[in-house]
Amino acid sequence: MNGGGKITKQERSWIMYDWANSVYATIMMAAVYPTYFAGIAGETGDKWWGWATSAAMLLMAVIAPVVGAFADYKGYKKKIFAGFLAVGLFFTLFCAFTDNWKLMLISYALSNVGFSGSGLVYDSFLTDVTEAERMDKISGMGYAFGYIGGSTIPFLMSIALIMFGKNFGIDGAMAVKISLVITVLWWGLFTIPFLKNIHQRHYIPKPEKGILKETFVSIGKTFIKIINYKSVLFFIIAYFFYIDGVGTIIHMSTVYGAVLGLDTTLMILALLVTQIVAFPCAIWFSSLSKKFGSLKMLVSAVAIYMAICIVGFIMGFGLEENWFGIGTGTVLFWVLAVMVGTVQGGIQAISRSHFAKLVPPENSGEFFGFFDILGKFASFMGPALYAFTKDLTGRSSLSILSIVLLFAIALLIFIIKHKTLKTN
Numbered sequence: 508m509n510g511g512g513k514i515t516k517q518e519r520s521w522i523m524y525d526w527a528n529s530v531y532a533t534i535m536m537a538a539v540y541p542t543y544f545a546g547i548a549g550e551t552g553d554k555w556w557g558w559a560t561s562a563a564m565l566l567m568a569v570i571a572p573v574v575g576a577f578a579d580y581k582g583y584k585k586k587i588f589a590g591f592l593a594v595g596l597f598f599t600l601f602c603a604f605t606d607n608w609k610l611m612l613i614s615y616a617l618s619n620v621g622f623s624g625s626g627l628v629y630d631s632f633l634t635d636v637t638e639a640e641r642m643d644k645i646s647g648m649g650y651a652f653g654y655i656g657g658s659t660i661p662f663l664m665s666i667a668l669i670m671f672g673k674n675f676g677i678d679g680a681m682a683v684k685i686s687l688v689i690t691v692l693w694w695g696l697f698t699i700p701f702l703k704n705i706h707q708r709h710y711i712p713k714p715e716k717g718i719l720k721e722t723f724v725s726i727g728k729t730f731i732k733i734i735n736y737k738s739v740l741f742f743i744i745a746y747f748f749y750i751d752g753v754g755t756i757i758h759m760s761t762v763y764g765a766v767l768g769l770d771t772t773l774m775i776l777a778l779l780v781t782q783i784v785a786f787p788c789a790i791w792f793s794s795l796s797k798k799f800g801s802l803k804m805l806v807s808a809v810a811i812y813m814a815i816c817i818v819g820f821i822m823g824f825g826l827e828e829n830w831f832g833i834g835t836g837t838v839l840f841w842v843l844a845v846m847v848g849t850v851q852g853g854i855q856a857i858s859r860s861h862f863a864k865l866v867p868p869e870n871s872g873e874f875f876g877f878f879d880i881l882g883k884f885a886s887f888m889g890p891a892l893y894a895f896t897k898d899l900t901g902r903s904s905l906s907i908l909s910i911v912l913l914f915a916i917a918l919l920i921f922i923i924k925h926k927t928l929k930t931n
Contacts (some may be wrong), residue, residue: 509636510560513638514645514648515636516704517635517636517704517705517706517773518636518637518641518645519700520636520700520701520703520705521632521633521637521645521649521701521705522645522648522649522652523652523697523698523700523701524629524649524697524698524701525649525650525652525653526652526653526656526697527693527694527696527697527698527880528622528625528629528647528653528691528694528698529653529654529659529693529697529702530662530690530693531595531599531618531622531690531694532622532653532757533661533778533782534661534662534664534665534686534687534689534690535599535602535615535618535619535622535687535690536619536622536757536762537757537760537761537778537919538662538665538774538775538778539665539669539683539686539775540602540683540686540687541556541761541762541765542761542762542764542771542774542775543679543680543683543764544556544608544611544612544615544762545765547588547606547608547611548608548612550766551764552608552746552762552765552766553759553762553763553765553893553894553897553903554894554897554898555608555612556612556759556762556890557759557890557891557893557894557897558890558891558894559612559613559615559616560615560616560890561890561891561894562889563615563616563617563619563620563623563755564619564623564890566620567620567623567627568626570624570826570876571627571877572625572630572726572729573723573726574587574624574721575627575631575874575875575877576722576723576725576729577722578628578631578747579710579711579725580710580711580712580713580718581707581710581711581712581713582707582713583712584628584631584632584635584707584710585628585702585705585706585707587624587628588625588629588632589702589875590624590627591620591621591622591623591624591625591627591681592621592625592695592698593621593734594617594618594621594624595618595619595622595624595625595694596621596623596691596694596695597618597869597920598614598615598617598618598621599614599618599621599687599690599691599694600687600688601614601618602614602615602618602687603684603685603687603688603691604684606680615687619709624656627875628875629701630859630863630875630878631702631874631875632705632707633645633646633859633860633863634709634863634866634868635705635706635707635708635709635868636705639863639864640696640771640846642863642864643793643796643797643801643856643857643860643861644793645860646793646856646859646860646863647755647789647790647792647852647853647856647857647860648789648790648793649856650785650789650852650853650855651785651786651787651789651790651852651856652681652786653852653874654691654782654785654786654789654852655782655783655786656782659779659782659783659786661686661689661690661693662775662778662779662782663779664686664689664778665683665686665775666687666772666775666779668682668685668686669682669683669686669771669772669775670772672685672843672922681902708868709868711725727875730877733874733877734900738777738865738924739862739865739866741920741921741923741924742861742862742865742924743877743878743922744863744920745805745917745920745924746858746862746917747807747917748913748914748916748920749808749809749812749854749913749917749918750854750855750858750916750919751850751888751889751913752812752889752910752913752914752917753812753854753855753910754817754889754890755811755889755890755892755893755913756815756816756819756847756910758892759849759890759906759907760778760819760843760847761774761775761778763819763903763906763907764840766903767822767823767903767904768927769837769840770837773837773841774840777837777840777843777844778844780821780844780845780848781844781845781847781848781851782848784844784845784848784849785846785848785849785851785852787845788848788849788850788852788854789852789853791851791853792808792850792853792854792856792857793853793856793857793860795801795804796857801857801860802861802921805854805857805858805861805921806918806921807850808850808853808854808857809851809854809914809917809918809921810914810918811846811850812850812854812914813911813914813915813918814845814846815843815847816907816908816910816911816914817903817908817911818839818843818846819839819843819907819908820840820904820907820908821839821907822839822840822843822902822907823902823904823907824902824904832853862874862875862878863875865898886917888913889910889913892906892909892910892912892913893906893907893909893910894906896909902913906922914919
């Protein structure tokens with residue numbers, strides 16, 4: 508390990524998994540597959556997509572603390588990571604071989620569990636591969652290279668298939684299926700350095716007997732620690748709300764645009780812009796955190812996301828063609844793509860590294876289990892809020908506007924935290 512200087516082999520291999528799994532986040536969760544599913548499921552596609560996402564997140568929320576606790580035992584962390592990875596790869600591939608929208612939905616939910624579970628363990632490995640003073644930098648580089656590599660390169664391949672595949676006898680449906688196969692191959696291939704070079708340095712001894720009982724006892728002790736450390740407690744409660752909003756926007760943006768009738772190709776190109784903008788901004792956020800502090804950067808990002816929700820709401824009202832022949836809704840979608848790109852990688856990277864610096868390395872899996880359970884329960888709540896608002900009002904634009912509430916609550920908690928800790 509080195510306190511500064513060049514990236515080590517372990518750090519580079521850890522960063523590579525962001526490069527590897529970001530292809531799933533872009534093609535399966537955000538851009539290509541949601542619009543394809545919405546086209547097959549019809550006008551209620553965004554509602555069912557929201558419920559399926561909620562179900563996957565709820566399942567992960569339930570099992571996350573147990574997964575994290577088991578991962579802290581010697582020799583378990585990488586095995587659990589590999590298990591979730593296998594689930595994610597298998598069900599993503601399965602989605603390429605069915606056109607039944609119900610099977611598509613179930614397979615998507617299960618692949619999401621695999622993606623999320625491997626991400627939980629991956630995040631906890633940050634304490635094993637680097638030192639506290641380098642965590643902001645390494646975490647930021649992970650997200651940055653994920654955007655420019657894992658997202659952008661296979662994303663461009665998918666766009667090319669969708670736009671030009673018909674010239675080679677490949678229709679839209681087949682282009683999406685090939686994109687899913689590319690996702691599986693990219694994700695699996697570039698995970699190899701992580702599997703080969705990353706090792707669990709910090710751990711707790713495995714109990715000789717009663718491992719399940721000891722696991723739940725350990726979970727209880729960690730929960731008490733979180734309650735007693737006010738700075739940790741305030742942070743993870745705020746995280747619960749704002750990461751919910753971030754995840755909901757990731758999951759629902761393109762399916763929202765599809766329901767509004769926006770051009771699929773233009774939306775996909777806009778999301779490509781998001782990836783390109785996000786690359787330097789994720790690194791930039793990490794640099795700014797050294798100057799202004801990570802919490803100030805998180806507050807700034809939350810405020811920008813509130814503005815994003817408001818622009819998304821306005822997008823639902825102005826779809827007439829008056830911007831160089833392009834609908835106003837599409838133009839606003841591009842504006843949103845740039846706005847999201849400036850903060851999406853930064854808010855996730857700083858959240859991950861800030862939390863990693865707060866927790867004991869030997870219990871990182873367990874603490875990240877709680878970190879993840881909050882994110883997953885939140886991710887269950889956000890899409891459910893979207894779907895519920897759509898059911899209640901019949902307006903997708905109001906569903907997007909409802910998400911601003913989550914960011915507002917997080918901002919309020921940050922303010923309360925500042926005043927409380929300053930007083931004490």
